[in-house]
Structures are given as C-alpha cells and as structure tokens.
Amino acid sequence: MLVDLAGGWSPMLGRLAWSQIPYDNPILAPLFVAVVIGAILVLGLITYYGKWTYLWKEWLTTVDHKKLGVMYILIGLVMLFRGFIDGLMIRTQQAWGVGSHSSGVFGALHGYLTPFHFGQVYSAHGVIMILLAATPLLVGFMNIIVPIQIGARDMAYPYLNALGLWITAAAGALIMISLFVGDFAHNGWFGYAPIFELQYSPGVGVDYWIWTMELVALGTTLGGINILATIIKMRAPGMTWGRLPIFVWATLSANVIALTSFPALQVALALVAADRYLGAHFFTAGLGGNLMLYTNLFWIWGHPEVYFVILPAFGMMSEIFPTFSEKPLFGYITMVLASMAIAGVSWLVWLHHFFTMGAGPYVNSAFSVATMLVGIPTGVKVFNWAFTMYRGRLTFNAAMLWAIGALFLLLIGGLTGMMLAVPAINYMVHNSVFVVAHFHSMLLTIVYAIFASVIYWFPKVFGFKLDEFWAKTMFWLFSAGTALVFVPMYMLGFMGMTRRLDYVFNTVWHPYLLVMEFGIAVYMLSVLAFFALLYVSIRDHAKNQVGADAWGTSRSLEWLTHSPVPFYNFAVLPHISARDEVAWRRDNGIDHVQPDHYEDIHMPNNTGVAIILGGLTFVLGFALVWRIWWLCALTLLAIIALVIYRSFKGDPGYIITAAELEKMEKEAMRREAQVGKQRRQAGSGVLGEAIAYERSDLPPLVSRPSSPVGLDHRS
C-alpha cells in the first residue's frame, strides 16, 4: 500500500467488510429490503412470462440506435427519479433542521440526516442529475433522432454505440450500489480540493465518485465520437450542411464540446485518483500540490459540459416550435451560428465558477466579459424562437407547452446568469442558494425540453401518441413545483443563505424552506402524473396510433418514415431536396409517393460483447473503489482480451433481401392505411399514410420553398 488507509484491508476483499454494509441505517436498510424485493419481483415476472430470450435478443445485445436510445432514456428517467428523491431528502432536511431548537433523529443533531450523510445526498444528487440523468436523456434523444434526421440506417459505429450505453449503465449501477455498500462522496458533485484527499475523506465515498464520473466520461466520449462520425459521414444524398435539421446542428456542436472537454475531466479525476491511491500530491495543500489546479481542471470540463447539455435542449426546442407554429424556424443560419458560437465561447468562461478564488481583477474581468458573450447567441436564440411563433398558427398541445416552459425558464436563468457573470455581483451570491436556483433554472430548461421531446418524438419511436390530458396535467404540476421551489430559493439567495447547509442557523429562512418543501410535494404529484401518463397512454395505445407524420405539421426528415420506425429506418434511402424535407414534400404533394422498387439492405448484427464489456467495467470500477487488486487485474485483462477478440472477429453484418423488405414495407403501409382510415372516420387528425421517396421517373419538382426567403435553401 502506497497510502495509509483508515480501517482494514485484506488481499482477498480489499477494504470490503461487513461493517461497510449500512444494515443499521434506518433509511437505507428498509430501502435495501424494498429494492431486493422489487428486483426479485421483476426477475420473477420476466422468468414467469419467459421473456429472457426476447430481452437478450431484442434489447440487451441490440446495436439498433433507436433501442439503444430508448435504453439511454430509460436509464436517464430512472436516475432522474433517484436524483429527485435525493432532492426531496435535501429539501426535507433543510425544512426540518432549522434553528438550534429543531429536533433531530437518527443520530443527527437537527433534522434526520447527519452532516456526513447529507453531504453524500447532495453530492449524489448533483452527479446523478447532470451526468446520469440529463446526459443519458439527451444522448438517448441524439441516438434515436440524429440518424433518422440525416437519413442514415444506423450510427457510424453501431457496436461502439452499444458499448457507450453499457458503460454508462455500469456507471449508473456503480453509483446505485454505493447506497448499500460503503458510502458516497460528501464533497459536492464537483469536488473541492483538498477535502477529497484521503486525510479528509478517509472512506470509499470519494472513490465511488471518481470511478462513476470516469465511467460516464468514457461512455459519453465514445458516444460523442460516434455521433460526430455519423453526422459527418452518414448523411443521405442531398443532405447538405445547409439542409441539416437544426437538432442535428445542435447535436454536432454539443458533441464537439463533449469530445474535446470530457478528456479534461478524465485527466483531472485520474490525478485525484493518483493522490488517493498512489499517495501523489497533485491537489494536496502541502508538499508541492496545487489545489487551485484541480478547480481549474474540473471547470475546464465543467463549463463546456453545461453547454453540452443545454445545446441539444436548444435543438429540441428549435424542432418543436416550428412544428406547432406551422412555419419554418426563423433565422436557421443564425441559429446554427449561435449554436457554434456558444460551443466556441464555452471554452473561455470556466473561471466564472470561482471568481472568489482570488484571481486578480484583470483575469476576473476577462472571464466576466467572456461569460457575458454567451448571452449574445443565447439571446439571439430566444428571439428567433419568438419570431418563429410570429405569423404562425400556434397549437398549444403538451409538447408545445413544455417547450414554452423551457423558453421562460431560460429567460429567468439567463437574467440571473448575467448577474452571476459580473464579479461585483458574484461575490455576494457565489456559493449561495441563488447560484443553486440559477443553475436549476438552466437545468430545468433542459428537463422541460426533454419532456417536450418525450411527447414530441414518442409517436415516432413507438407508433402512438402520449395522452394529452395527463401530459398537460404533469406540465402544470411540474411548473407549480418549479415555482414553489425556486422562487423562494432565489429569495433566500438574496437573504444571504449559503448552499449545502445541513443545519440552517437562521430561523427567518424557515417559512421559505417550508414553501420549498411544499413545492417538492407538488413535484411528487407531477411524478405520479407521469406514471399515470405512461399507464393511460399504453392502455389506450390502439386509439392513439399515428402514421408517418404524427403531428401533421412536422417538418424534418424523421417524419418521413413509418411510426414506429422500422429497424432499418428507411426502406429506400431518401434523396434530400430541401431544408425541411417533409414539409417541402407535403407542400409539393409528393409525400405519398412510393418507392418504385426495393433493394437489399446491409445491417449490422447484434452483439453480446458490449453488455459483457459493460458488466466487466462495472466490476472493475467496484474493485477499484474497494482496492481489490486481484479483481482489478483480472477484469482489466478480460476487458482488453475481449476488445482484441472482437476487433479481430469484426462483424460481417447480414442482408435483408429486397423481397423481405417489400413484405415488411407492405405490412407497415397496410397498418398505416388502416390507422388513417379510422382516423378519417373519426374525423380528426392529420395523418401521413405512406412514405414518399424521390423517384427518377417523376418530373423535376417545381419548388415552392417553405424555407427562408432570400436564401437559397437548396444550397
């Protein structure tokens, strides 16, 4: 051992011991029992219905970008719920442990969480919400939508895509198991130097934090490479850069950020690991370490990461506003420029996370101005969305409501962001709950955009719409929760309340904290509404089936193919003629044109390697956390061997013959025609019945562009 460890260590089990299982913890022990019962129930049901083969063949070994995307989103939703429960625990502690006379239970002086436990809860909340909820949810949507929007059959590297998913899943599993085996970091989601050093955090919590973040970073970097390659190389014929759907542009800018910034995080965390495992002194206070270096390194990733999650959300909003305004996006070119500008500036602003660390006024000024520059392209985006609605025909369905909610939250987050960008203001509210309220405004912008997208793209993926009533109910409950939690939080920020207090010393703040607790209860209702939404929608799915163009006013390419999207995406790869291809075809009356013949399709095979690698990665992470060196070596060797094996084996793929394809297409079209007939009899809804493809035997089309006047949309 290169470092002194508190507690025991054995060659066989490392630091693992029975005492590390919190069986006496009054919160965790019952939860553990519930989880075990739940798991047995789920596994039992799968066995009872004999679904193991189906699960393995259709989901666990799949390389289909849509299924992988759905699994990303499922992971994201599960982690979003876990993070929400953490949030509920934080709010409850702060509503309870106020003033020196407040009661305490479970070993806490005030409230029900000891400081150490409270620290773990909010650290887990942050890590989960940013890296394991927002990131997988967005990566999931990129995965599903981008290939269809650019007219590709799959991602550039389908196997790599699966690998990214299962590594992300391993990270999620690692943070979840820290609940029941050992503990989690208490140093906040971004970690402070030197509190994460062994002297100040002797347990395994920080190690869980390091390896969870490393794994997510690895998974997201792999995903980023894949998405970039897909967008650059896999576009359908005619899909020029100027015709790329705006969500693809947003994804492109976001993944440029991901690919270039995540390595910085991985290096920073590797150095922390060197300190904790090898006794190095990168970030210690003494012996030549530099703790400020960590903060810089972390935020050199951390700030671009913020834009990595917000840019796809902007892209989603840019897709949804035009569809429900029934006109093209205003200022497509400036939207693209704005996305790229945000991605570029995102590299120049990291220091605004620590204006208070003592940098001189010249440095602080420079980063302050750079930070405010972000406000320019972001402001342009907001105006462009507003002018997309201008002279439109607005339908306020659930997806549109969520998108508008995101717009207003962005306004609030932008206003407070411009305040925080000024050091003279920042000094007063840095590390206060005002900052917490600000970045929750921004992250909730993302959450709103994600729920808008769930409703918007659900019919594309599953072939039926979600229930409008419950989607709207959830929106209003969620918005009420947002107002009740974050308006008081902004007010508390102006009262000087600082963040991460497990004991609140000022009783004046108590009423506000109680209002926030009530807000969390309202959020809980919105979670229930979400479950109701899923239940009702699945129950009534026969009634809500849709055709290719689920909304009737859709614009981009993903609405050209069937809903649900067949595993080969497009029977015949479409030739792209306009920026808003589906709208253009609709305008030109060729959205019902059928392909004149089919050709063989080459598709990638499923592979079990990705999930096995994911499992091994999880074991490796676990072994590293507990310092079980033999297991580390074993899993690492196994991973390397498996990667080499798979590289030599390769994947020849398989062929769907034209005849098979035609059969499947006929079936899909028959279904859609039936749905369309029902819909017409019911006398509601617009429905695209069949797929249109560019055909050589059709006369050249006279374009009536729905794209920008004065700009050649065909260029």
Place this chain on the structure above:
Amino acid sequence: MQVKWRNTLKNGWRYAALAPILLLNGCAGNPYWIFDPKGLMADTNLFYLLVDVGIMGTIVGLTALLVVWFMWRYQKGKNRGKYDPAWSHSNTIEVVVWGIPIIAVGFLSYFAVTGTFEINPYNPTIITNHLKPASDPVEVDVIATDWQWLFVYPQYHMAVANELVLPAHTPVFFRLTSTAVTTTFFIPQLVGMIDVMPGMRTKNALESNNTGEYQGIASDYAGAGTSWMTFKTKMLSASDFGQWVQRVQQSPASMTYTSFNNYADPYINVHHKVAYFSSVQDGLFDHVIDEVMNGKTWPIPPMMTENMVAYMQKQNAEHRD
C-alpha cells in the same frame, strides 16, 4: 461627479426596485441581507446588482411580453394575426436580435470591469482610493480550521475565535488562510465572498459606517462542521472598540504555535463558543501557511461524521473549548 449620479441612481432605483420586497417585510429588520448592505463593499455590490438587473430585467421582461403577445395573437383558430407559412427570414429583425444583446453585453461589460476593480478583494479601490490620512486601517489575519474561525489582530497581538469585532469608520484589511480544507469567508451585509485555502493566502477588505451586529458565514462546504462554522461580526464605535480590545487583552488564554496545533483539531462548534486569547505568538499566520505547505494536515477521524451523537459525546468528554 460619478459619485453623485450613482447616489441618485441608488436611492431612486433601489427603492423603486425593492419596493415590493420592502413592503413585504415592513420595517422589522430587512431579512434580505444582500439588499440591505451596511458596508462600502456590500453597498458597491448592490449598486452593480441594480444596474445589471435594471438593464437585463428590461430586456428579458420585454422579451417575455413579446412571447406572450405572440402566443396570444397567433393562436391557431383565433384568426387574430396573419398566418404566413413561408416567412422565416428578415434582415431587419436579424440585425435587431443580434444588436440588442450585443449592445446590452457591451454596456454591461463596462460595468463588469469597473466593478471588478472597485471591489477587487486584494485592492478594493472603493476603499483604498478614499483612505483618510488619519484613519489607521485595522489588520485581521483570518485562520479557518475544521470547523472554527480564528481572527488574529496582529496590531494588538491578540486573537478571538468565532467572533469578529471591528471598529466602524475604519478600513479593515484581511489576510486569510486555512489549516485543513477550503472554505469561503462571507459577511453578507458587509463584504462579499473570498475563498480561504490551506497553504495559500488570500486577501479581503471592508469598511463600514454602521455599528451593529452582522452574520458571518463559512459559505463553502468544508466538511461536517460547515453549517455551524458561523461567526458574529460586531461593528463598534472607535471608543467601544478600544474598550473591547482591552477586555480581550485581559483574558487568561493565549495562543502559541503549540496550542494552535491542538486548537486546529477538527471540532464542530455547535454551541457557537467564542474564545479570547490575550496574546498570540508572533507570525502565527505565516507559520500556519508554512506548516501546511510542508505537509502538515489535521486529518478527520472516520468515525467523526458518521454519527453526530457519538461524536458530540466524545467532544464533551474531552472538555474542549
């Protein structure tokens, strides 16, 4: 000149902007510490806050109204506004939507830069440019431990734990360091935040013309005791401050390099204990920085934070002050 228009701005805007909040709270002490500054530094912060919110609030507010108006006017089926399915570009609007943020950011950048220099913690020109020849500044060396504050007054060779007492109408200059981990020094009504880091020295300054008691906070997470790591800041008149100094100098306890070692052991100050030290070994502040840079740490025992009840019993048994 500048000071004059600033005062007009401040008094006008401040009460206009804060009228709803002030009404809400009546006169019984403003709980909004950020809106109720009692020192030059905090006052300056509020000025920039009002400028920023004034400009950005106007733009954001108008944008919100614009969106709401479009939502109302162009709702499907109401036929209030014209529907133009192909309209998606206008050079005029492009210029305006880029122009407004550029002008706003340009304008705010000017304020951001001037503000950064005015309240630069190392040399706040709002204080240092107006130093009166007669007012001798007070120096305070702040040493944060896990989880207490030690305020050393080198000019008076004394120290106080967990309470900061300062004279009004006098510039105060701080040097700050920490023994174990990083935290932040913050007195909302007097001065903004500055990080306090082990093995490093940061600076801050304040000046206040108001006597009274103000809350000080450790505003960055430093471990289990952070929430209790608060301190009262008392601004006294010059004569009261003199008397207070004499009282401290008569207290029996003293602080040496050796006793500091024990003092800096992890301790959660749940009872907000204040301690006076009539004498302090010279150069304690620099000594602490040197020690930390040479690798000295004050590790946290693993059991300490897991169970507060057991820890409190242990702490009481040791009879530590």
